[in-house]
Amino acid sequence: MSSETQKILTTGGIPLEESLKKVEKRNKIKAFLLVSPLLFFLIIAYISPIVSLLFTSIDDRMVTNMLPKTFKAMKQWDGKDLPSEEVFEAFYQDYKILIEEKRHGKLSTQMNYEKNGFKSILKKLARKMKKFEEGNYKEQIMAVHKRWADVEYWRALKRRAPTYTYSKYLKGVDMYENEEGKIVEVPEERRIYKILWLRTLEIAFFVTLFCFLMAYPIAHLLATLPMKYSNLLMICVLLPFWTSLLVRTASWMILLQQQGIVNDVFVWTGLVADDSRPEMMYNKTGTYVAMTQILLPFMVLPLYSVMKTISPSLMRAGKSLGGTPFITFWKVYFPLTIPGIGAGCLLVFIIAVGYYITPELVGGASGTLISNQIAYQMKSTLDWSFASAMGLMLLTGVLVVYWVYNKLVGIDNIKLG
């Protein structure tokens, strides 16, 4: 007997494997062509912005390109004492070109991010440089302002020499690379981002929790009520979706303001005195209330779709076997809804972590999130690389949440309907 396995042939005499591949290939090409518009769209609209975000966040070529001679001359400088005459001369020449091309303003903005007070001395230098004589630039420049004789400012300049930098990421967590090249925290009174990150996580967590607590009974009712009531309830749940987000947030502003309806009711029922109406807006309370209401459907719908599939006979079986309603709920019903809870919580948390419009309108100073800071950096300070860095940090955070969820519960356990 021969031990080699015989190749199976089709009735046409072609090896089966080959024949199958041929047939499958056509299907594969067809499938690829069908999804290719979507793939193309994804690459254009999703992947390429993220990649460009990554580059913007670490790109530091602007300063490098503006002062090419200076950085070349600085290579030999050890950074301990003031740099040599060659560096000063190179800087003079670079800066002269920048002034001629009217690009020196950008340099001063960039250097001011690096070290406060850089902007004014660069401006002053630009004015005085017109009268500079040839040679001995070190003394001439140092004479413009005493800070030019401070080695700290030259070190700050050198730090901007590399083409790429991770300093924006450090800034995002209130850290920086100090003069010795060590990564340290910024002074306590200037730490803002860490607090903002923690607050973002806290608000997202509690919004998710509140949504869960409110959505679970609603979803249960939706899944168990007779058709005519559950349809009405479903419309009530979905109604907010048909209203503009801005309108919903604005209506919360009307409700929650100090002279608003909620406060009026409190006063009318005697819960609070008229002169001590609580502030429920422009702080965390406002953000919690408005975001919970707005994100509630994202929790209700996955829960509902899972609960709908749980046969009512399971609860009956549990009770007939001797389980009290609570035990039956806890041991039978609740475990079966976990896929829906997971999906709902993940959805709400991820949306909440990056929420912008509602905290912007009702959050005030203490209720804003990291996304508001990102918007601020993009619109007001124009530090796009910092905004990109924070955006990417947020994205990474979301991916970490997703990963942890996958480890704990398993992403296959998710059910959106």
Next chain:
Amino acid sequence: MSETDSFVKFKKVDKSYDGEILVVKDLNLDVAQGEFLTLLGPSGSGKTTILMMLAGFETPTNGEIYLDGEAISNIPPYKRRIGMVFQNYALFPHMTVYENLSFPLKVRKVSKDETDKKINKALSMVSLTGFETRMPGQLSGGQQQRVAVARALVFDPKLVLMDEPLGALDKNLRESMQYELKHIHESLGVTVVYVTHDQGEALTMSNRIAVFNEGKIQQLSNPDKLYEEPVNSFVAEFIGENNTFQGEVSEISGNKCRVKLGSGDEILANPISVKLKGDKTKISLRPERALINPEEKIENKFKGKIEEVIYHGDHTRIRMNLLGKSQFILKIPNSSARMDLKLGNEMIIGWHSKDCRALDLT
């Protein structure tokens, strides 16, 4: 009071869901200890509602239900000690077979050793030993059903309710499960109330059968009596196959009556629901009680013409035109002595008056 005489007692129970229609009307029913009682009826006849009231998932609108001498209307389902097998099995999908079976024991705080012992016994009873760690999703329909049965029995309930438990199984499995359930019932001696719409199932398994229609018991008796002696035309038509003729009583005396059919022919029948001359009636005759080429002195004897012959394996079904009715069915066993069953042949058909029952006209 006589509440203690029977194990389960329904006393004047009414049930309505919407306040307009009574799903169950004035139900009085007794179930003896150890009995296998089947509630049989078409869908919508109220049989499942009765089961749900007994289990405690529905409350009677009126009347009272007694279990073991105790009124149970105010006892919640989880305190009733009633095991229940559901139509769709209702196994907990996130628990293993062992966990499913230990659920009723755990809530009763049975010790671990005792639990293991009971589960072993229950699983061996349904021949599923060794399946403890399987999830319900990994079992076939028949195996799931057997787990459900084991779960309903594992905590030694007073009473076991089964709501069309075999409805989702295929025909062969359904039949073997019928025998298995019957044997389990016989060996444990537990009282079972069983709901089905499948008359074959009811006849095979039950001690007694209650036939329901429109919320009322039509007939309550043991299987053979139900089949052989239906008391009204609903039962006659619902259970088994049936040849019917409509007519009017022209003469009645003792246990015989003469019925004149629309075609003008007259049949001698057994008066069950008819009392007086002139009553309208429906005559019911089981196909197997009709004889081919009968002896000379049989009471009813007519000539018919074969219109259709259908081969059924163990028997042949013949549809013939008899007494102006073209739906007369005959069942002939496929034994060696085959007759000349050909389309268009004429045959003499006869039957005894006691086998054809003059019932009500519905």
